[in-house]
Amino acid sequence: MTKDRLISLDIFRGLTILLMTIVNNPGSWATVYPPLLHSEWHGCTPTDLVFPFFIFIMGVAISFAMPTKAYDNTTFNKIFTRSLRMVCLGIFFNFFGKIQLFGLEGIPLVFGRLVITAIVGYALMGNFNAKIKTYLAVSIFFIYLILSYIGIEEYKIVRLPGVLQRIGIVYFIASLLYLKTTQRTQLLIAIGLLLGYWAVMTLVPALGFEITNLEKGTNLAAWVDSILLKGHMWETTNTWDPEGILSTIPSIATGIIGLLIGQLLNNSVLKTEKAKKMFIIGIILIVLGQIWNLVFPINKALWTSSFVLYTAGLATLTLSILYYCIDIANYKKGTKLFLIWGVNPMIVFFLSEIIPQAMVMISFPNPKTPTENINLLDYLYVAGVKPFFNNEMNASLVFALLYVGLWSIMLAYFYKKKMYFKV
Known part of the structure; x- marks a missing residue:
């Protein structure tokens, strides 16, 4: 350590x-x-907290991983490659069960898939020099795309979105915002994303529907997924994806909130003051999330703006308590x-x-x-x-x-x- x-x-x-x-x-x-x-649709269970907590924690960690805001091509390449490696690891989960090898079946096929897993895992988590890391990540990503869209039967419906994929995207955007913008700008962007997503989801109806709605499969986010991710969505529904394209936008705000909390923790204020500020911020976010829930229900699958505020508030509150107990009270x-x-x-x-x-x-x-x-x-x-x-x-x-x-x-x-x- x-x-x-x-x-x-x-x-x-x-x-x-x-x-x-x-x-x-x-x-x-x-x-x-x-x-x-997970909650059936609207609402939030402890299980629904896992994903937003990961994104929040990742946002907090950015300012610790990059204490100085030195931005150059090397830094950009490092961020880009790390993001793409996460995306590629996530996509591999969806490919694993569909891999076919020379007509093998049963245990020999499973063994072959595990060998490929070891190779891909080493390529995406191995400690190579920067150029090799980038080359491997880009190559693997394009192999995925080729396999998904070239017409091979086994891969026609492989899912492309996922948890690590969303984390990789949010990490890329949040890291660049940290290096290139002020905290005030980051806050305004997060607010803009949440308000904009609320407006789009509640004012713009999906094609074929006269009015907007937030129901499964018929909301605007589901329609966007059905157009841009056709055949490559969550197999359980095949009409929308819980980690789809439009719902990734507000998840960026989750990462930004974590980023802002990370910068608070990195400033020169007394530790007790930091813990107090985090605790208060956490309470405020939870209250705002519950208020917004009245008109834009808390929903993980849609990653609604109320869900962002509510879960980020719980994450901030939790971190403030852990910070006080562990880093202050020791x-x-x-x-x-x-x-x-x-x-x-x-x-x-x-x-x-x-x-x-x-x-x-x-x-x-x-x-x-x-x-x-x-x-x-x-x-x-x-x-x-x-x-x-x-x-x-x-x-x-x-x-x-x-x-x-x-x-x-x-x-x-x-x-x-x-x-x-x-x-």
Whole structure:
């Protein structure tokens, strides 16, 4: 750990990615406690906080990663390449399950996909010189586009948007704003984005609809996705994408709010004053978000302006409390687990998405009903965890916690060996 790291921010990141791992890996999606699911549409559950918290934390971290605002071609290339590497890692999640190799099937195909994963992961997270990093990222990105649009059957409907893709885009824009604009300009841009998105979503109807609406599949954001991302959206709907094009615009404001908080933390004001200011800002943002919710409902899938203010307020409030307890009061007891998660988020992001996919691809006859097949992931849950619980929701949660435990062991090893995986 370097001296200039903000420990409370690392721990906040660790808490967030640990929660992400829990909600993404239940034993069974049919038996999950409601707070560990996304809200059906309007509203906000604890699970809905994970993504905006990541973007907020990334925004805060920018001013720590670039303490001096020295802008030149080298700096731009570094920002561009890091952004593109995140985008490419995110897109690979969507390609993984569709990769075909020389007619292979079953375990040989899964093994081949994992070999390609290792190659792509090394290319996008390996520590090369700047030119090689850029060359590899650009090459991989164009390979994705070619495969997606050249007409190959397996890739005609591969999804292109995603969580890491949005994070990469927001990182690129927020970093440039940090280097090229003042805090006042950054604030005005964030306000403009939120007001503009509200106006567009509530005043401009989607083509084919006489009035505007914020319903699934028929709002303006869904229409934009259906035109520009046709065939490459979220497979569950195939009519809109929760990380689509138009809804990415207000997420930039989430990153800017984090950026402004990061600059507050980096100024020369007393630490206690910083914590107090963050706490007050957090409360104000939450209140404003709830007020805006009355006319522009809090909605993660649409990333509404009220959702931005509400979640950024909760993130600011949380960080202010962690900052006071850890960086001011120096109370760190019980935080080591979250720290080891927080300093190595990218490897968790990448492999925690790949490993479950690979396990689902490995199937065999179900020992209890040999006429039916069961995949490895389901078998581990049904045979290894579920029989020990009467409450299936508890069983499903424990399965996720066991997965978190395995990751904790790996991350503790990486932390001990000072192995940090970055884009």
